[in-house]
Amino acid sequence: MTSYKYTKNNKALNDQQREFYEENGYIIIRNNVPHDLIDEFCSRFTDLCENRVPLVKPTVVIKDKSLKNQGYTGQYAVNKIHDFLNDDVLSKYAFYPAVADVVESIIGPNFMGVYSMLINKPPNGHPDISNHPLHQDMCYFPFRPIDTIVGTWTAMEDANEMNGCLFAIPGSHRPGVxxxxxxxxxxxxxxxYYGVQGFENEPRVNFIMEKGDTLFFHPLxxxxxxxxRSKASRKAISxxxxxxxxxxxDIKGTPHEKPWEELQPVFKMDYIAICKLKGRHIRGNKGTFHYPSHL
Structure with a gap:
């Protein structure tokens, strides 16, 4: 009988898919989110960028400084919408059964959304802003256990090497570091936009994805x-x-300390309160999300 460390059940993943996730730290489910729902997300993105609908706290629109300096406005100058889990439209993504069922297969039946982004890569942006260096999302999450966290990333437009698709080092989650x-x-x-160094020669895989495909991946x-480098945008919801x-x-002396030193003055509250503000219960028991004094 196969022993699984990084997945919990077969609700939406078969044994072969679970074994792939265990080995590689990710899996892509093709055609996971229907195009009509993604089109709804695209319309909401435009409305939020053009100030046609109000932002619901803590949602925030982030502009690309290089595009803003070139005179671009509205959706053409925006590269992210952060923390949308209280938005009536964009939050549908987190609750969508085809997404949530796979999440349940990976981390179990009781979960909340803890971090959300709609990511836009407009054309003509500065390369240092358009790319995201090699990193681990776990760097930003000051809570545990690590193996009961999972990221999702759904292509809202086709993603390829030309327009800045995701890439990863397969299996890099397994050292647990x-x-x-x-x-x-x-x-x-x-x-x-932090990065890690020393992995330049490790083999990478590019995630070539079509609209509606979803990547599920381990936070390490x-x-x-x-x-x-294309003439069109590349959007994704995550x-x-x-x-x-x-x-x-306690984040003192950990890799989490540096990013949260930058975030806390913006929100004017501690990292625990910020995480709870950003989060929303999605499925199962509401749980405790508590704070012990020890690591």
Missing amino acids: IYNHVYPNQEVKNQL LLHGSGVN VHFADTNSFFI
Whole structure:
């Protein structure tokens, strides 16, 4: 009988799919989200960028500084919408059964959304802002257990090497290590776009995805994305989920300390309160999401 460490059940994944996730730290489910729902997300993105509908806290629209400086406005200057789990339209993604069922297969039946983004890669942006260096999402999550966290990333438009698709180092989750993250040596500092060094020669795989395909991935998987060199945008919608009984840790002296030092002054509250503000219960028991004093 196969022993599984990184997946919980066969609700939406068969044994072969679970074994692939266990080995590689990710799996792509093709045609996972229907196009009409994605089109609804695209319309909402445009409405939020053009101020046609109000933002619901803590949702925030992030503009690409390089595009703003070139005179672009509205959706053509926006590269992210953060923390949309209270938005009536975009939050449908986190609850969509074909997404949530796979999440349940990976981390179990009780989970909440803890981090959400609609990511836009417009054309003509500065390369240092358009790309995202190799990193681990776990760097940003000051709670445990690590193996009951999973990221999802659904292509809202076809993603390929030309428009800056995701790439990853398969199996890089298995050492169980959160590596040191630093700002890359580049012309433009893109806030919180940290990267890891020393993996330049490791084999990578590019995730060529079509509209509606969803990537599910472990939070320790080393991954990033390239520059959009096309003439069109590249949009994706993403949520990270965690078990509702996840607990916070003391971040002092950990890889989490640096990013949260940057975030706390923006929100004017501590990292625990920020995480709870960003989160929303999705499925199963509501749990505790408590805070012990020990690591």
